[in-house]
Amino acid sequence: MHSTAEENYIKAIYKLSGGGTNAVSTTGLSETLQTKPASVSDMLRKLSAKDLVHYVKYHGVQLTAEGQRVALKIIRKHRLWEVFLVQKLHFTWDEVHEVAEQMEHVKSELLIQRLDEFLGHPRIDPHGDPIPTEAGELREEEQRVLASLAIEQKGVVCRVKDSQPAFLQYLNRVGIQIGTQLQVVDKIPYDNSLEISINKSKSVILSSDVLEKIFVINP
Amino acid sequence: MHSTAEENYIKAIYKLSGGGTNAVSTTGLSETLQTKPASVSDMLRKLSAKDLVHYVKYHGVQLTAEGQRVALKIIRKHRLWEVFLVQKLHFTWDEVHEVAEQMEHVKSELLIQRLDEFLGHPRIDPHGDPIPTEAGELREEEQRVLASLAIEQKGVVCRVKDSQPAFLQYLNRVGIQIGTQLQVVDKIPYDNSLEISINKSKSVILSSDVLEKIFVINP
DNA sequence: ATTAAAGTTTAGGTTTGCCTAAATAAATTT
DNA sequence: AAATTTATTTAGGCAAACCTAAACTTTAAT
Numbered sequence: 001m002h003s004t005a006e007e008n009y010i011k012a013i014y015k016l017s018g019g020g021t022n023a024v025s026t027t028g029l030s031e032t033l034q035t036k037p038a039s040v041s042d043m044l045r046k047l048s049a050k051d052l053v054h055y056v057k058y059h060g061v062q063l064t065a066e067g068q069r070v071a072l073k074i075i076r077k078h079r080l081w082e083v084f085l086v087q088k089l090h091f092t093w094d095e096v097h098e099v100a101e102q103m104e105h106v107k108s109e110l111l112i113q114r115l116d117e118f119l120g121h122p123r124i125d126p127h128g129d130p131i132p133t134e135a136g137e138l139r140e141e142e143q144r145v146l147a148s149l150a151i152e153q154k155g156v157v158c159r160v161k162d163s164q165p166a167f168l169q170y171l172n173r174v175g176i177q178i179g180t181q182l183q184v185v186d187k188i189p190y191d192n193s194l195e196i197s198i199n200k201s202k203s204v205i206l207s208s209d210v211l212e213k214i215f216v217i218n219p
Numbered sequence: 220m221h222s223t224a225e226e227n228y229i230k231a232i233y234k235l236s237g238g239g240t241n242a243v244s245t246t247g248l249s250e251t252l253q254t255k256p257a258s259v260s261d262m263l264r265k266l267s268a269k270d271l272v273h274y275v276k277y278h279g280v281q282l283t284a285e286g287q288r289v290a291l292k293i294i295r296k297h298r299l300w301e302v303f304l305v306q307k308l309h310f311t312w313d314e315v316h317e318v319a320e321q322m323e324h325v326k327s328e329l330l331i332q333r334l335d336e337f338l339g340h341p342r343i344d345p346h347g348d349p350i351p352t353e354a355g356e357l358r359e360e361e362q363r364v365l366a367s368l369a370i371e372q373k374g375v376v377c378r379v380k381d382s383q384p385a386f387l388q389y390l391n392r393v394g395i396q397i398g399t400q401l402q403v404v405d406k407i408p409y410d411n412s413l414e415i416s417i418n419k420s421k422s423v424i425l426s427s428d429v430l431e432k433i434f435v436i437n438p
Numbered sequence: 439a440t441t442a443a444a445g446t447t448t449a450g451g452t453t454t455g456c457c458t459a460a461a462t463a464a465a466t467t468t
Numbered sequence: 469a470a471a472t473t474t475a476t477t478t479a480g481g482c483a484a485a486c487c488t489a490a491a492c493t494t495t496a497a498t
Contacts, residue, residue, distance in 0.1 A: 036458080099327045245445070
């Protein structure tokens with residue numbers, strides 16, 4: 001099997017390339033992985049030798065078909081563990097990531113099959129991100145960015161794009177979670193912020209930055 | 220924190236020393252850990268520098284108080300995960316160990332607290348071994364080895380001393396699990412084997428080797 | 439009490455995954 | 469188009485955790 005380090009590189013390449021197709025830069029990877037560019041070059045040579053990536057010196061990397069398969073498996077594990085932590089162990093959004101990051105590297109096909117079953121085959125994780133199927137397929141639902149809603153339009157939060165603790169804690173304070181009912185009360189053209197009512201009660205004003213990170217589906 | 224390798228050494232020392240008090244040999248450790256004696260010497264120097272063990276060259280190791288604390292924490296994690304795998308994910312006895320061996324190294328206090336709560340604060344694992352408390356205490360129940368029962372005496376399986384897949388599969392075939400009701404039907408003095416009835420029905424003959432590995436409590 | 443055998447440690451080497459510093463390639467400016 | 473800046477790679481090293489082979493202790497046997 002692959003080492004934890006290899007798996008983390010593959011996951012990072014997958015994420016930076018937005019699904020595996022676009023080429024990813026050495027510096028980008030080094031930032032995501034908190035390592036130096038030289039270390040990335042090192043690892044890319046190794047991953048290339050294992051045919052997990054297409055690597056052309058000085059011109060970035062892409063995942064091979066096999067690399068994508070591996071990436072989706074890791075993401076599946078990560079997201080299933082996140083669902084477990086939130087739904088069964090009552091972790092909050094912002095406590096989940098670090099732990100799931102460790103659990104995703106546990107090697108056992110049976111474990112993941114059984115976990116999936118135990119959780120009732122969930123389709124999205126606590127951040128609203130889709131969970132790849134056992135076959136390695138990612139089925140997306142139609143989502144709109146909160147910033148795109150018109151006045152009076154409603155939506156249910158299905159996803160946030162930023163999983164940094166500070167951001168998740170902010171959303172908790174405001175009262176926004178996956179599943180929260182939102183409605184646009186007013187638009188403030190000055191800075192593109194919106195006044196949003198949360199669960200049909202209190203309303204808050206969200207900056208355009210935040211509005212771009214929250215996704216909703218039809219209620 | 221400690222590395223996975225360090226944790227495995229500490230666990231092995233704890234087990235071989237029967238709770239931390241007796242000195243353990245380099246060869247013993249190398250066999251348990253499937254490494255060479257030279258590698259063990261290496262690691263013992265490191266663990267000693269971290270004050271996790273008392274190590275006197277050529278005269279074996281013991282865990283320090285801190286080392287014992289660490290050992291019990293790892294064992295607690297391992298056994299809680301085993302309970303989870305068996306009770307929630309319907310793993311069988313013999314599928315559990317390898318996976319728990321990986322999960323026990325996940326670092327998160329909160330995770331273990333919540334897992335313990337989720338499982339209802341279990342006192343023994345699926346092998347009947349006691350689960351150390353959060354405070355690091357091991358409370359034992361009175362147990363007898365199956366080999367020590369007289370004819371007609373009864374017991375409930377609470378523990379087996381061997382967790383090798385082959386042995387656990389053998390017990391599964393025979394129909395013995397934690398919680399199984401046993402009764403001694405007859406003694407065979409020739410080789411110290413016993414005829415045992417299982418759950419008040421079918422009876423089998425167990426060798427003295429096997430009898431030494433199964434523990435029971437009063438029914 | 440020697441000597442032989444068994445157990446243990448040291449010395450020196452390997453792989454993995456990282457590092458810094460120097461060299462090289464690509465992109466951007468002028 | 470040449471020069472400079474930025475990005476990337478190579479070279480050489482380091483720590484962890486393992487290895488083999490050689491040296492050294494301890495134990496057991498004579």
